[in-house]
Amino acid sequence: MPFKTIHIGRLEELTHPDNLKAALAEFILTLIFVFVGEGFGMAFNKLTDNASTTLAGLMAAALAHAFSLFVAVSVSTNISDGHVNPAVTFGFFVDGLSRYM
Template identity: 65%
Template sequence: MPVSRIALGMREEATHPDALRAALAEFISTVIFVFAGQGSGMAFDKLTNGGASSPSGLVAASIAHAFALFVAVSVGANISGGHVNPAVTFGAFIGGNITLLRGILYWIAQLLGSVVACLLLKFVTGMPTSAFALSSDVSVWNAFVLEIVMTFGLVYTVYATAIDPKKGDLGIIAPLAIGLIVGANILVGGAFDGASMNPAVSFGPALVSWDWTNHWVYWAGPLIGGGLAGLVYELFFINRSHEQLPTTTDY
C-alpha cells in the first residue's frame, strides 16, 4: 500500500546540500513559470485594454502556461524532479516518493518563487497582479470539484510520464506532457475559476494583491486532487513489491 511507504525523513535532510540545491531549483523553476504565466495575462490585458478574460485571452494563457511549465519542469527535472507545484509534491509524498521534510522544503521554495515572480512583475510592469477568482455564476463548490479533477489529471500525468519506474527513457516527453495537460485544463477551467491546479501559482498573486477571496479553494482542491492521483497510480499501476523503498522523487 502507498500509505505504508510514507516517510518523514531524517532531520539532517533539511540542511543536506542536495536537498538545499533541490529546493533552490524548485524556487528558480517556479519563478520562471509564474513570471511567464502570470506575466502573459498581464501583457495581454495591457495590449487589448482588458481583454485577458476574452476567448483569445484564454487561449493565450493556455499556450503561455503550457510552454512555461514545459521549460520549468525541464530545467528542474535533473535536480529536484521539477515539481513546480505543491500539489505535485504532495502527490509524490502520498505515494511515498518524497519524504515529508524534503516536501516541506519544496513547498517553501515554490511559494517563495511565486511571490518573488509576482513582485518582479509588479515592479517591471507597474501593473497589479490579479488573484485567482471565481466567475460570477460559479460557486465555491463547483470550483472546488473542478480544481480536484484538473489537478488529478495533472498529477496522474506526472506519475505516468515521470515517476513510474517503468516509464523508461522518455526524454522530453514528460515535461511536454505535463505542460500540455496544464494548457488543456486552462482551456477547460480558465473561464470558471482561472484553472490554478497549483497552490503556489495562486498564493503569489493573492499575497501581492492581498486578495484572499475564496483562496482556500485553490489549496484544498489541488491538494486533494494531487493526493488522490498519487494514491490511485501507486495502488493500481506501480508494483514495488521487489523494489527498494525510495525516499525522494527521482525524475
C-alpha cells in the same frame, strides 16, 4: 485503513547539499512559472485594450502557462526530478527524500 507507521525524514536530509539544491531550484522555477504566466496575462490585457477575457485571450493565457510549465519542468528534471509544485518537495522532505532519489 489506519497507518501502521509514519515515516519522518532524517535531520541530515534537510541539510544535504543535493536536497537543498533541489528545493532552491524548485522555489526559483515556481516563481518563474507564476511570474511568466501572470506577466503574460497582464501584457496581453494591456496590448489588446482589456480583451483578455475573449476566447483568444484565454487561449493565449493557457498557452503561456503551458509553455512556462514545460520550460520549468525541463530545466528542473536533472535537479529535482521535474517537480514545480512546492507541496511535492515538502512532502518528500517529511517522508524522507533520499528514498525516492
